Amino acid sequence: MLAFYNFAKSLFYKVFAVILAALMTLSNGLNGFFNGDIYKYESNSKVVGLETLERAQGVTTDGEYWYFSGKTSLVKIGFDNQTVYAYNYKALTDELVEKYGSKHIGGISYYNGYIYASLEDSKVWAHPVIALYDAETLEFTGEAHEMPTEYLSRGIPWVSVDSANGLLYASYSKTAEVIYCFDLKTFEYVGDLKLSDPIDAIQGGEVYNGKLYVGTNDSTRAVYAINVKTGMVEKLFDRIMYQPKWIDNFGGEGEDVTVYPMEDGTLIHALDVGALFIDSNLRHYKWDA
Ligand SMILES: [Ca+2]
Numbered sequence: 001m002l003a004f005y006n007f008a009k010s011l012f013y014k015v016f017a018v019i020l021a022a023l024m025t026l027s028n029g030l031n032g033f034f035n036g037d038i039y040k041y042e043s044n045s046k047v048v049g050l051e052t053l054e055r056a057q058g059v060t061t062d063g064e065y066w067y068f069s070g071k072t073s074l075v076k077i078g079f080d081n082q083t084v085y086a087y088n089y090k091a092l093t094d095e096l097v098e099k100y101g102s103k104h105i106g107g108i109s110y111y112n113g114y115i116y117a118s119l120e121d122s123k124v125w126a127h128p129v130i131a132l133y134d135a136e137t138l139e140f141t142g143e144a145h146e147m148p149t150e151y152l153s154r155g156i157p158w159v160s161v162d163s164a165n166g167l168l169y170a171s172y173s174k175t176a177e178v179i180y181c182f183d184l185k186t187f188e189y190v191g192d193l194k195l196s197d198p199i200d201a202i203q204g205g206e207v208y209n210g211k212l213y214v215g216t217n218d219s220t221r222a223v224y225a226i227n228v229k230t231g232m233v234e235k236l237f238d239r240i241m242y243q244p245k246w247i248d249n250f251g252g253e254g255e256d257v258t259v260y261p262m263e264d265g266t267l268i269h270a271l272d273v274g275a276l277f278i279d280s281n282l283r284h285y286k287w288d289a
Helices: 002-015 017-035 094-100
Strands: 045-049 058-062 065-071 076-077 086-087 106-113 114-120 129-134 140-146 160-162 166-170 175-183 189-199 202-208 211-216 225-228 233-237 253-259 268-273 279-285
Touching: 002 017, 002 086, 017 045, 017 279, 058 114, 058 268, 065 106, 076 094, 094 140, 106 160, 106 202, 106 253, 129 166, 129 233, 160 175, 189 225, 211 268
Parallel strands: 058 106, 058 253, 160 202, 202 253
Antiparallel strands: 045 279, 058 065, 065 076, 076 086, 106 114, 114 129, 129 140, 160 166, 166 175, 175 189, 202 211, 211 225, 211 253, 225 233, 253 268, 268 279
């Protein structure tokens, strides 16, 4: 099945090579206009066209594969940015939809053979959920936890695993003044981490060496690092410099990040959807952590 899928995909790319190349050029040009003078990324794992939908929300890695979430899907891709190792286009199973009204997958985080995914019943905000998927197959494990609306009053846009401290993190979708902390085993609320400076529109993050790195959709789609012991916020870099935003999300949208030291020296891998929403970019940044 996967072999056929990868064959069909490469055939599709051959047949539509000219159109895809045109889309690449168009999206690069547009993004260049919106990006302005930004912090330099080393490389970009980019897709255009339909695959953008598969990579429109979350990203994480186990050090061997990239995992992406779309609004209702999960995919597992090789570091070649092309080979598909698993996909689940119905990650929001009937069971999840019936029980929680889940409509939207947000930021994701890999831990111990599982993908932890944040599920929202968008615009209802009654059932924020963290669901576990098998990282091998991307199938739903049957394990889902309803999180307290007392704290997550407007959905759960993202989740990050902090295995060293046995915690899960999430935040409010607009301006976050705290990070909500939950027990990694019981999923119980254990307290909040006060931020030294509020952060707007966090889309997702990953923990690395005692810091929670988050990607935002704030005015410059900046990436921040948060010390998980002190709550000290450090702004690392902007992803666009184009301001003001005439229309919300005009010029694309900043998404989730993941952090992993790669052989080429890059560490922070940040996802964004480009202007016109025809391309998805996973940009790789060097950073001295
Ligand atoms: Ca992530």
